[in-house]
Amino acid sequence: MTLKDLQYIKQKLAYHGLKVTHQRLVIYQVLQETDTHPAAEGIYEKIKKRNPSISLGTVYKTLEVFVKKGLIKKINTSEGNMRYDARIDNHNHIYCTNTKEIIDFKDLELDMLVRAFLKRKKIGNFTLKEFRLHISGEKIDPGKHIEITG
Amino acid sequence: MTLKDLQYIKQKLAYHGLKVTHQRLVIYQVLQETDTHPAAEGIYEKIKKRNPSISLGTVYKTLEVFVKKGLIKKINTSEGNMRYDARIDNHNHIYCTNTKEIIDFKDLELDMLVRAFLKRKKIGNFTLKEFRLHISGEKIDPGKHIEITG
DNA sequence: TCTTTGTTGATAATTATTATTGTTTAAATT
DNA sequence: AATTTAAACAATAATAATTATCAACAAAGA
Numbered sequence: 001m002t003l004k005d006l007q008y009i010k011q012k013l014a015y016h017g018l019k020v021t022h023q024r025l026v027i028y029q030v031l032q033e034t035d036t037h038p039a040a041e042g043i044y045e046k047i048k049k050r051n052p053s054i055s056l057g058t059v060y061k062t063l064e065v066f067v068k069k070g071l072i073k074k075i076n077t078s079e080g081n082m083r084y085d086a087r088i089d090n091h092n093h094i095y096c097t098n099t100k101e102i103i104d105f106k107d108l109e110l111d112m113l114v115r116a117f118l119k120r121k122k123i124g125n126f127t128l129k130e131f132r133l134h135i136s137g138e139k140i141d142p143g144k145h146i147e148i149t150g
Numbered sequence: 151m152t153l154k155d156l157q158y159i160k161q162k163l164a165y166h167g168l169k170v171t172h173q174r175l176v177i178y179q180v181l182q183e184t185d186t187h188p189a190a191e192g193i194y195e196k197i198k199k200r201n202p203s204i205s206l207g208t209v210y211k212t213l214e215v216f217v218k219k220g221l222i223k224k225i226n227t228s229e230g231n232m233r234y235d236a237r238i239d240n241h242n243h244i245y246c247t248n249t250k251e252i253i254d255f256k257d258l259e260l261d262m263l264v265r266a267f268l269k270r271k272k273i274g275n276f277t278l279k280e281f282r283l284h285i286s287g288e289k290i291d292p293g294k295h296i297e298i299t300g
Numbered sequence: 301t302c303t304t305t306g307t308t309g310a311t312a313a314t315t316a317t318t319a320t321t322g323t324t325t326a327a328a329t330t
Numbered sequence: 331a332a333t334t335t336a337a338a339c340a341a342t343a344a345t346a347a348t349t350a351t352c353a354a355c356a357a358a359g360a
Contacts, residue, residue: 074228075228076226076227076228076229076230078224078225078226080226080230080231080232081230082230094273094276096276097279107271109267110264110267110271113263113264113267114260114263114264114283117259117260117263118285120300121257121260121298121299121300122298122299122300123244123285123296123297123298124296124297124298124299125289125290125291125294125295125296125297126244126246126287126288126289126290126296127287127288127290128285128286128287129247129286129287129288130285130286130287131283131284131285131286132283132284133264133281133282133283133284134281134282134283134284135268135273135278135280135281136278136279136280136281137276137277137278137279137280138276138277138279139275139276140275140276140277141275144275145275146273146274146275146276147273147274147275148271148272148273148274149271149272149274150270150271150272
C-alpha cells in the first residue's frame with residue numbers, strides 16, 4: 001500500500017459522499033488486499049492486530065455502507081454466509097465446498113456468450129441488473145490452487 | 151394431491167432410507183406444491199394451519215435431512231437467506247431484488263452453452279459439481295409475472 | 301465558537317439456525 | 331398381535347451472524 005494508493009482510496013470515499021475516516025480507510029484497504037472474499041469477521045480479525053480499537057460492529061456497518069454506495073460487493077456462499085469483494089466489475093465465482101474458498105473467474109468470452117443468450121431469450125416484465133455464473137465443486141488437492149487454462 | 155402422489159412420496163422417502171412419517175410427508179408435500187422457493191419458516195407457516203403440532207425445529211431438521219439425501223435442494227438469496235427447492239434437476243434462477251422472489255429458469259440451450267464453455271476452459275485441481283446462472287434484477291410490475299420468451 | 305450532522309465503540313437485541321433432551325412413533329422382530 | 335428398538339419428534343435451550351441502540355466524539359458548516 002503506497003501513499004498514492006491511499007490517496008486514491010480517500011478520493012474514492014469522498015467521491016461517494018463518505019467522510020474519510022481511519023476506520024473506513026483500513027477496512028477498504030484490507031478488503032482490497034485480500035483476494036479470498038472474506039466475511040466481516042475475517043476482516044475484523046485482520047484489522048484487530050494493528051487497530052485493536054476498531055469494533056466488529058463498525059466493520060459490519062462500514063461494509064454495509066460501502067455496499068450501498070457501490071464501492072464493494074456483497075456475495076454469499078452456498079452455505080449462506082455473507083462475504084465481501086472489493087472487485088466490483090462483473091465476474092464469476094468458483095466455490096469450493098470443501099475449503100469454502102471463493103475464487104474469482106473473469107472471462108469475457110463467457111460474458112459475451114451469456115449476454116447474447118439473454119438478449120435472444122427475452123425476459124419480460126424484468127430489468128436485468130446482473131448475472132453471475134456460480135460454479136461449485138471441490139478442490140482435488142486442497143493445498144494447491146485452482147488453475148484455469150484453455 | 152392425489153392418493154397416488156402420496157404413495158409416490160412415500161416410496162421416495164423409503165427409497166432414500168427414510169422412515170415414512172406424517173411430518174415428512176407434509177413437509178415434502180408443501181415444498182413440492184410451492185414454486186416460490188420458500189424458507190424453512192415459510193414452510194412452517196403453511197403447515198401450521200393444518201398441523202399445529204409440528205414444530206419449527208422439525209421443519210429445519212427434516213429439510214436438512216432431505217437435502218443430505220438429495221431429495222431436495224438448498225439455495226440462498228443474495229441477501230443470504232436459505233431457501234428450499236423440490237426441483238432437483240439443474241436449473242437457473244432469476245432473483246427479483248424487489249419482491250425477493252426466485253423464479254426458475256430452465257434452458258437446455260444455456261446448459262449446453264455453458265457446459266461446452268467449461269469443457270474448453272479447463273479448471274485444474276477441481277472437480278465440478280454443478281453450475282448455476284444467477285440472474286438478478288427487478289420486476290417492472292411487481293404484480294405481474296416474469297415471462298420468458300424467444 | 302456554536303451548532304448540526306455523521307461516525308464510532310460498546311453493548312443490547314434480533315434473527316436464523318442448530319443442538320439437546322426426554323418422549324413418542326414406525327417398523328422390525330418375536 | 332405384542333414387544334422391542336432405533337429413529338424421529340416437540341419443546342426448549344443454545345449458538346452464530348447480523349443489526350439496532352445510544353452515548354461520546356469528530357468534522358463541517360453557520
